[in-house]
Amino acid sequence: MTATTAQSALIDAAACYHCGASVPDDAPWTLTLDGAEHPLCCPGCEAVAHAIVDGGLAGYYRFRSQLPSRPDDRRAADAETWAVFDDPGLQARFVHADDDGGVHATLAVEGITCAACAWLIEHRLNALDGVGASAVNLAQHRVRIAWDPDRIAFSRLLAELAAIGYPAQPYEPDEAQRRLHREERRQIRRLIVAAVGMMQVAMFSIPFYVAGDGGLGGDFDTLFHWLAFALTTPVVLYSAQPFFAGARRDLRNRRLGMDVPVSLAIAGAYLASSWALLVGHGDVYFDSAAMFTFFLLAGRLLEVRARRRSGRRGNALAGVLPLSAIRLDAGGEEHILPASELVAGDRVLVRPGHGVPADGVIEQGASSLDESMLTGEALPVTRGVGDPVTGGSHNVESPLTVRVTRAGHDARAAQLLDLTDRAFAERPRIARQAARLAHHFVLQVLLIAAATGLAWSFIDSERAFWVTLSVLVVSCPCALALATPTALTAAHGRLYRRGVLLTRADALETLPRLDRMIFDKTGTLTRGEITLERTIVLSTTDTPARLTAVAAALEAHSEHPIARAFRSHRRIDITARDVIARPGQGLAGVIDGRPWRLGRPDFAAPNAPASPDHGPEQGHWLLLAEDGEPRAWFALGDRPREDAAATVAALAARGIAVELLSGDAEAPTRALAERLGIAEWRAGASPEGKLARLRACQAEGQRVAMVGDGINDVPVLAGADIAFAMNGATDLARTRADAVLLGPRLGRLVEAIDVGRATRRNIRQNLGWALAYNLLALPPAALGWVPPWLAALGMSASSLVVVANALRLTRQPPPDMAADSPIKDAP
Incomplete structure (x- = not known):
C-alpha cells in the first residue's frame, strides 16, 4: 500500500488532516502537502501541521499508521499532539542554550488581544515546574520562554498554551508576518460587517429618536425593529465573536479581562432587545449593540496597527539576514545555498545590492555598506580588506569576498533579536501595577454595574437594564489597560530606530x-583605535615619511593593535626581515642590512631618554632606533569620539x-x-x-x-x-x-534619557486620562443620563486618546546638541 493510499484509508477527505476531527464549513485553515491542499479544523492543528512540514518532517503524515488522540476535555494539556517538537533535530533550529544550563525559545502565539492575554499566558507558564521565566511581547505577539529541559518537555509548554486558547509555534519571521497579515484581514472583514450593520441599523433607529415616545406607528415600528434585528444579528454573531471567545477564555481560566464586560454589554443589549421585540414590549437598542461592536473593533484595530508599527523594527530585525548565500569553494566555484547552512570559516561572495548573510571579515574587495537596519546610522560606511562586516548589512557598490566568522543564531543580528525578546522577561514595575489595577477595576466595574441595576430596579424597573448597560459600557477599563503597554512599546520602537x-x-x-x-x-569615550598622532624626527639625514615607513615595515610582522596605526604608511620598497617580537618591549629586525628597533626607549636605545624633549608628555611614545641610535619618536593615541x-x-x-x-x-x-x-x-x-x-x-x-x-x-x-x-x-x-x-x-x-523621561510623563498622562474619564463618566451613566450608544462612543474615544498620546513618543524630535561644547583641541 502506498503512502497516499494509506492516508486515504486513514482519514476522510473532509476531516482534519492532522487529527481527523470534523472541519467547520467556513474553516480557513489548510495544509499544502505533495501538491494537494488538506483541510484543518482549528488554528492549533494548523500551527502543529505547518511546524511539522516546515521542520522537514513531512514524512510523519505520509507514513503514519494512526491519528493522534483527541481528549474530550479540551482544557487538558495534550502533550502527545505536540510530542514531535521534542525531537532534538527539530529543536536545534529554535531552542538555544543559556549560561545557567537552561534553554530558551521564542514562540509566535495566536489569539493575543490585550495586556490581560499577556498576563494569563505568563501566569500559566510561570506556574509550571521547570519554567524559569516567560515574557510576552505584545507588539509582535511573541513569547520568550526559558526552561529546564530536564524538568519539563518543550511539548508540554506548547500543549499548555493551546489548552488556555493560545496555540503557538516556533517563531519564524516570514510565517509570523503571514499569520499577522491573515489575522488583520479577518479583523478588517469583521469591522466591515460591523460598519455596514451599524449604519443600516442607525438608519432604522434614527426615526424613533426623532418621533419620540409615540413611535412611528404599529406597522412601521414592527418592520423597522425586525430589520434592525436582522442587520444586528451578523454583527453580534460574526463581528463580535472575538470578544465572546476572549470572555469564555478568561472565565474558563478564572481571570477577569477586558472582554468580560465587553461581552456582557454586547450580548445584554442584543438579547434584551430581541426579547423586547418578541414579546412586543420594552425598549429596543439594536443600534447600541452594533455601534458598540463597531467602535470596539475599530479601536482595537487601530491599537494593533499602532503597536505593530512601533514593533515592526523587531520583525524587520528578525528577517534581516538573507535567506540564501553564495559560497565559494576551494577552487573559487560559486554555490548557492540557504544562509542557515553557513558555518564559521566559509567564504561567501556578496554582490552589489545583496545582503551580507553572516558576520565575517572582508578578504577581498572594498565597498560601502548600509548598516542602518542594525545601527540606526543613515549613511553607508566604507569597508575594505581586513574590516569586519555584520550579517544583515547591505552591500551598495562593489562585490566582496567575506570569510564567515559567525552565522545563524550566533550572528549579531540574531543575538540582537534575542536581546530584544529578553527585554520583556520582566515587566517594569509601573506596567505590573497598571495590569493589576486594570484587573481589579474590571471587578469593580461589574460590582458597580450590579449595584446600579439593583438601585434602578426600585427607581424605574423599565430603565434598570439599559442604565446598567450604559454603566457597563462607559466604564470599561480598556483605556486603563492600554495606557502603559502602548507607551512602553512606542518608546522601545523609538529608541531602536535611533x-x-x-x-x-x-x-x-x-x-x-x-x-x-x-x-x-x-573604546567608550574613545574610538578604541590606536592612531599615529605625532612624529618627532631626531635624524638629520632621514625624512619623516621614510622613518614612518621603516616603523611600518617592522610592525607589518606584528598582530598587536599598535600595528594598525602604521598600516597606511607601508611602502613596497621598504621591507623588514628577521623580525623578532619582544612582548612588552617592541620589535627588532633588519632593513637594508641595518638593525632597527621600535618600542620602549630602554629597548630601542638603552641610552635614550624616557620621553621626547619636545612638548608635554601625552599619549604613548615609541622610539625608533637604528643600531642603538635614536632616529624618531612616535606618539600614539586613541582619539575621542x-x-x-x-x-x-x-x-x-x-x-x-x-x-x-x-x-x-x-x-x-x-x-x-x-x-x-x-x-x-x-x-x-x-x-x-x-x-x-x-x-x-x-x-x-x-x-x-x-x-x-x-x-x-x-x-x-x-x-x-x-x-x-x-x-x-x-x-x-x-x-x-x-x-x-x-x-x-x-x-x-x-536621547535615551530624554525618551525615558518623556515615556514616564506619557504613562502618567495616559493613566491620569483613563482614570479621570472613568471617574467623570461613571456618575452620569449611573444617573441614567448617558444612553448606551453614547457610552459606546465615549469608551472607544477614550481608548483612542490613550493610543494617540502614546504614539507621540515615536515622533519626539532628537535632542539638539549643536550648541553643546565641541571637543577641545589638544595642547
Whole structure:
C-alpha cells in the first residue's frame, strides 16, 4: 500500500488532516502537502501541521499508521499532539542554550488581544515546574520562554498554551508576518460587517429618536425593529465573536479581562432587545449593540496597527539576514545555498545590492555598506580588506569576498533579536501595577454595574437594564489597560530606530531617575583605535615619511593593535626581515642590512631618554632606533569620539554628573578628561576598583549608569542601576548590559534619557486620562443620563486618546546638541 493510499484509508477527505476531527464549513485553515491542499479544523492543528512540514518532517503524515488522540476535555494539556517538537533535530533550529544550563525559545502565539492575554499566558507558564521565566511581547505577539529541559518537555509548554486558547509555534519571521497579515484581514472583514450593520441599523433607529415616545406607528415600528434585528444579528454573531471567545477564555481560566464586560454589554443589549421585540414590549437598542461592536473593533484595530508599527523594527530585525548565500569553494566555484547552512570559516561572495548573510571579515574587495537596519546610522560606511562586516548589512557598490566568522543564531543580528525578546522577561514595575489595577477595576466595574441595576430596579424597573448597560459600557477599563503597554512599546520602537536597543524592560523606568553616568575610556569615550598622532624626527639625514615607513615595515610582522596605526604608511620598497617580537618591549629586525628597533626607549636605545624633549608628555611614545641610535619618536593615541564632548555637556545640562573611570595611565586619562570637560576622573582603576567606586556612589543614594565595552567592565556593568554596552562591546559585556548602543554615537545616551523621561510623563498622562474619564463618566451613566450608544462612543474615544498620546513618543524630535561644547583641541 502506498503512502497516499494509506492516508486515504486513514482519514476522510473532509476531516482534519492532522487529527481527523470534523472541519467547520467556513474553516480557513489548510495544509499544502505533495501538491494537494488538506483541510484543518482549528488554528492549533494548523500551527502543529505547518511546524511539522516546515521542520522537514513531512514524512510523519505520509507514513503514519494512526491519528493522534483527541481528549474530550479540551482544557487538558495534550502533550502527545505536540510530542514531535521534542525531537532534538527539530529543536536545534529554535531552542538555544543559556549560561545557567537552561534553554530558551521564542514562540509566535495566536489569539493575543490585550495586556490581560499577556498576563494569563505568563501566569500559566510561570506556574509550571521547570519554567524559569516567560515574557510576552505584545507588539509582535511573541513569547520568550526559558526552561529546564530536564524538568519539563518543550511539548508540554506548547500543549499548555493551546489548552488556555493560545496555540503557538516556533517563531519564524516570514510565517509570523503571514499569520499577522491573515489575522488583520479577518479583523478588517469583521469591522466591515460591523460598519455596514451599524449604519443600516442607525438608519432604522434614527426615526424613533426623532418621533419620540409615540413611535412611528404599529406597522412601521414592527418592520423597522425586525430589520434592525436582522442587520444586528451578523454583527453580534460574526463581528463580535472575538470578544465572546476572549470572555469564555478568561472565565474558563478564572481571570477577569477586558472582554468580560465587553461581552456582557454586547450580548445584554442584543438579547434584551430581541426579547423586547418578541414579546412586543420594552425598549429596543439594536443600534447600541452594533455601534458598540463597531467602535470596539475599530479601536482595537487601530491599537494593533499602532503597536505593530512601533514593533515592526523587531520583525524587520528578525528577517534581516538573507535567506540564501553564495559560497565559494576551494577552487573559487560559486554555490548557492540557504544562509542557515553557513558555518564559521566559509567564504561567501556578496554582490552589489545583496545582503551580507553572516558576520565575517572582508578578504577581498572594498565597498560601502548600509548598516542602518542594525545601527540606526543613515549613511553607508566604507569597508575594505581586513574590516569586519555584520550579517544583515547591505552591500551598495562593489562585490566582496567575506570569510564567515559567525552565522545563524550566533550572528549579531540574531543575538540582537534575542536581546530584544529578553527585554520583556520582566515587566517594569509601573506596567505590573497598571495590569493589576486594570484587573481589579474590571471587578469593580461589574460590582458597580450590579449595584446600579439593583438601585434602578426600585427607581424605574423599565430603565434598570439599559442604565446598567450604559454603566457597563462607559466604564470599561480598556483605556486603563492600554495606557502603559502602548507607551512602553512606542518608546522601545523609538529608541531602536535611533540606535539604542533596550535589553531589559526595567531600563525605561530607571532612565528618568539617573543621577550619575560613569564612562570607561578606551573604546567608550574613545574610538578604541590606536592612531599615529605625532612624529618627532631626531635624524638629520632621514625624512619623516621614510622613518614612518621603516616603523611600518617592522610592525607589518606584528598582530598587536599598535600595528594598525602604521598600516597606511607601508611602502613596497621598504621591507623588514628577521623580525623578532619582544612582548612588552617592541620589535627588532633588519632593513637594508641595518638593525632597527621600535618600542620602549630602554629597548630601542638603552641610552635614550624616557620621553621626547619636545612638548608635554601625552599619549604613548615609541622610539625608533637604528643600531642603538635614536632616529624618531612616535606618539600614539586613541582619539575621542566625535560627539563625546557634546554628550558630556548635554548630560551635565540635564543634571547628570559625569565621571571617567579608566584602567589606563594617569597622563592619557587626565588629558582626555580635560579635553572633554570631565571634572571627575580616576586612572589606573582595576575592575574591582571600578565596582567599589560604583558601590560608593550608590551608597550615597545615587542612581548610577555605567557605559563600557570590555570584559574588564563586566562587573561594574552588572552592578550598575542601568548598564550601556557600546556597539563594539564584547559578547559578555552585551549580555550583562541593560541597553546596547547599535552605533558609535554617544549622543544616543542623551536621547535615551530624554525618551525615558518623556515615556514616564506619557504613562502618567495616559493613566491620569483613563482614570479621570472613568471617574467623570461613571456618575452620569449611573444617573441614567448617558444612553448606551453614547457610552459606546465615549469608551472607544477614550481608548483612542490613550493610543494617540502614546504614539507621540515615536515622533519626539532628537535632542539638539549643536550648541553643546565641541571637543577641545589638544595642547
